[in-house]
Amino acid sequence: MCQGRTRPSPNKSNLSVKPIIELTNVHFAYGSKVVLDDINLHLHPGQFAALAGPSGVGKTTLLKLILGLLQPVKGRIYRRENPPLRIAYVPQLETVDWNFPVTSEEVVLMGLTQRSGRWPWPRAAERQRARDILARLGIGELAQRHIRDLSSGQQQRVFLARALIAEPELLVLDEPTNGVDMPSSEGIFHWLAHLNQTGMTILLTTHDLNMAAAHVPWVICLNRAIIAQGRPETVLTEELLSRTYGGEMLVIRQNGLLFVQQRPHTHGYRDVLPEPVAGGVPGHNGR
């Protein structure tokens, strides 16, 4: 696995090539509640893009529209059909039924469902492939473990392995680092960057703007509509992020790295609290 923090390399996508996904004036609503409004988005071969925005602004809905799981109320969605686009999807971990009796290897093999034979059990070569991918992701020894027995980072890798065994051209991930500790998040983003360098197109949603800034070369800020999209250093500005997240955002640039933080709200306590005293930390009511 790649080690160390990397800056996003220039996006390798060729913007002159016809996009594999194209959304034109797309609107979507659940009943009378408008979720997405006038979305125009292109995804080119080899692009690596992150959809950023607060919860409930339509990130997952946008992914589902791209995947064809939802149909827009208005507008047009183009997906390359000739040859058919091979898509793999890694859903949010919280949507998974962790009591379902499947081992890591069985989950990975689901990715071959449509390409495998009609024999109910997998061929030896398929099982070997699944184990190889798990090994490449650093969890080869967990192939026979039940999915609930794994840590969040390991679980995420199992579902990433299921996507990879399908050899997708477009990999779509919904919050791949949600509930995952920081080193595992770093590892997952490194893997995605590595996959992108092999030519895979990747689209993900994330709340982790710092990881996106460090690893993803194209960021799309979404809040019902697309607020901005472009390279992290042009999009992740205090003004655009404040418009996206609706709060005051702080962007720090240091040693070529970019850090994003919501400006903490002090509730005015700092003005009234006494200085901490040795032997105890007083509460804000002085006790």
Next chain:
Amino acid sequence: MNTLLTPFQFEFFRNGMVAAVLVGGLCGLIGVYIVLRGMSYIGHGLSHAIFGGAVVAFVLQINFYLGAGIWGFVAALLINQTVRHTRINADAAIGVVTTASFAVGVALISRYRRFTQSFDAALFGNILGVTATDVAVIVAVTFPVVLVVWWLYKQLLFTTFDAEVAQVYGVSTAWVETWFALVLAAAIIVSIQILGVTMIAAALVVPAITARLLTDSFHRMVAISTSLGAFTGLMGMYLSFYVDISSGATIVLLQALLFCLALFVLARRPNRLVQAEI
């Protein structure tokens, strides 16, 4: 040895034995998908719905298997589609569709009282009254059902685990659901004559949850549940001959006993029991 073989002298017992093993195995197989979809009560509900279909078939003077089959298939499909496309949970959908269907049967029976008696067997099962024709029908249904499950095994697994994601990976989940509704209805229809409406739910659910307690692998769960269903069908029939109690009840009691045994064994490994939460 002769004493042990005594029951096999009787044709009704041989027929019943074959029927019980096939139906037990079939329910064990289909039960895995039912339990994992959180639709444990579909066996109970659908058998009631099919009872309604059987009465309608009787009134319209059409073949029982055809009438009940179409009725059961439509009911299973309605339940599946209601769950997939609305905010209604499986238990509520099963409740609405199947009780309404059962009510049709009850309404018709109360209107045409003359045939009330003939539905006793459908309600409580009549394994000892199984004829060679019934066995032929069970065989004719069991093999296509097993073939469909075999053919769609991987698609069924993926759809049961996560239908939405399966769709992205190219699985035609609508077709898989339709086929599943068909095999479920078929399994219940052939079981209804053997186990009766009242016992089918247990025969569908108990082997599957016992298997779930014993393994964390889907493939092994399918194998264990099917084997348990067939084994309890065989042993239940055999025991019922000697203890002289209803065969359907004996089969289900044996399944419940094995479930308790699995619980008892796993209770000594509490971590395993918690992991196998169903």
